[in-house]
Amino acid sequence: MDLVEVTEGTTKFLVPKQDNTEKFPPGTAPVFFNRRMEINRDITVLLMKCLSPSTYLDAMGATGVRGFRAAHECGIETTINEKDSDAVALLEYNSETYCRNIEVVHSDAKVIMNERRFDAVDVDPFGSPAPFLDSASGCAKRFLFATATDTAPLCGAHLKAGIRRYAARPLNTDYHSEVGLRILLGYALREAAKYDRGIEPLFSFAREHFVRIHLKMTNGAGRADKALENLGYIHQCPKCPYREEEKAVLPERRTCPDCGARLTPAGPLWLGAVSDTGIIRQMTEILPETELGSKNQIEKLLNTCMNELPSSTFYDYHRLAKTWRVSPKAIDTVIEELINSGWKASRVHYAGTGIKTDAPLKEIKEILCRR
Template sequence: MNRDLSIAVLRYFAKIREADGASYPVPQSCRGRAKSKPAPAQGIRILEGLAASGLRAIRYSKEIPGVASITANDMDPAVVESMRRNIAFNGPEAESKIECTNSDACLLMMQRAGEFDAVDLDPYGSPSILLPSAVQAVAEGGLLLVTATDMAVLCGNNSETCFGKYGSYPLHKSWCHEQAVRIVLHAIQRAAAAHKRVIEPLISLSIDFYVRIFVRVWTSPARVKYVGTRTGYVWQSLGCDSFFWQRAGRVIERGPSVKYSPGGGPPVPQACPETGAGFSMGGPFWADPIHDPAALAGVLEVLRENKDAFPAGARVQALLTAASEELMDVPLYINMHDVCKTLSCTPPRAQDLRSALLNAGYRVSGTHACALGIKTDAPFSAFWDIMRCWVQEHPVKIKDPQSYAAKLLAKEPELKADFSRAQGAISKAKASKIARFMPNPTPNWGPKAKHQRHVPRKKESEENGEQADNGIETIVVEDGNKLE
């Protein structure tokens, strides 16, 4: 699915790159390290920094019209040799477009700064160590494709590890899968800002056990000044599902004068207004939209026009359809499973809850990251009033009068919820019977073990300094990192 999605996005990107009709220069901040200014090419130039078998590069060469060249890199010489054989096996079309290199990915990207229209990074684990060089390798207006598979870290299981790798403290809450996307986007923007560059997210997805992100990169010292306003912190109630955003920076414009200042706050009182509990704070996260509606529409069009070219096309289309229906300006989502667990109540039907929010004058949508999640611009005070009205119609027994559920339901709702069917309560995709959440392709679906290679070395006997029986000790070396 990852490869099919990437091919579809690159096909879309190749079209808009061609429509731009311009050869972008090497960014000024990268010119000192670029070997030479890249000559205009008929098509896009792609770098796959961690190519391994070369399968992805081969598919790119065969399935993406308008590719000028592909650089497939790996730091393991044996892997590069295997990659060359795979490319040769796939014929002259692949051989003519793909250049194999044996180098450290970070070093290669810094040596060839600004040279590639698209840079694809798909590591096993965190991409954080690759980001500072990756944002320099991308040409002006180019595409950066990033995968992160360390979802346990990004979702808050090891917050200190996440802060060390990405510079963000995650919260282990029901919206953690979108949080993972926003943490990686923040890390990319932070790396880009150091080189006077900004990112423009096209598509940012939480898929299965990883996140996959597609952003364009531009050089603009003026726009870098706004990075603080695109970053935020989340205050999460410890007693209920309420959360509140606080932007890290703000811009004050008075006529021609523009002033950049720290954000105001905190946006919450000392205690949660619903339960009286305290708050935990997570961040910084990317706080702006994570998708570009035009990009989602463009990639969906590519999928519809080339159905037979994508083995996992149905799953990709379902995922992008769900993403296209999201409220783009509403960060994070509410997981209704957790809300009903907090209240110990019967869950309302999706269209009933959506109708109540729409009838109250608010917007609502689903989210690609969670089948039971909703996005809404309603304040939590209004949301909890709607849930109180629901519980009044479907009573529950509260065993502990001091529980958070009892405190939530003790308040009389100020907003009278109207659960009658509202126009727009059913999404267009559902009304058209377009799938949005597909089942896993096989049982026990998930990540496989990390690739490791065995490096032989001579071993001396600990007792008498003589050679061991076979004279060889096998040690395990992880890809790209020597084990001391």
């Protein structure tokens, strides 16, 4: 294996050489490493500095970058697990070369997660984390982190795969990325709740082709029941932009008050806040003194997430303008006009043209059409 040294944050490690002429360079090397996921890892490092976990399991290590960074940049006692023997050989070499105080385990992630417990557990597979969230929700004492890269099933583009993996109905709509994030959160909660545990989202986001969730795990039937109060459905009109939320175990049949069409339910999914504003504030505070490659993008993301309204859907205001046959004004003007009219309104981190607001559609229309 030809190796090259990479630095992320303040951590050095070796990764196999990739063929950068290929469309997806990580697919050309014997052990997986995706440079474009640096922001995903940077955010977890930043968050862990705020949470101070005592032990961390990187359940699917590959090169071990997450685990090495947790140990080196956050000072956490770290275990890196991997089932592939080439990856384990590289993990051991990386550990000997750069970071000797790491435990490397050659096992299936489900096996180690069923046998042992860690303060924080990170599940970062290829595609969907769904098959691992059962064992992970028992293994994680305080914190559970997971990445999903199966955005097509999560967001409704591959409907049947989404239903199979997440036992939920996604919806391919303007706000599909938010539906995907909320379906994953809802699924993680249902996996935890059967063990009388609940979840509290600390920082969750969707970006490019992945969804990342960071959860605090809570204990006891009461807390699980409390968390389950956030589970429910989004009812979307198939004919117009109208949508509404319903917190419930089973969805009702509902009709669009604007056009009379039968609404389509998506879910079950998480309807509560996807992040904790106190945590975002802490992350923002320590960001300037933290050495991270994607600092500027993180600053922007944290700022947007801090101000993003907690409602479960957003409007693509370009799409609304097209529906109402008007040319769109600047997004900040629309938000300002909504706020000046007494409504709440914000941008969203999911899309540059997304707006969240508690204003009813007829008010949004009035503002978008006002010249």
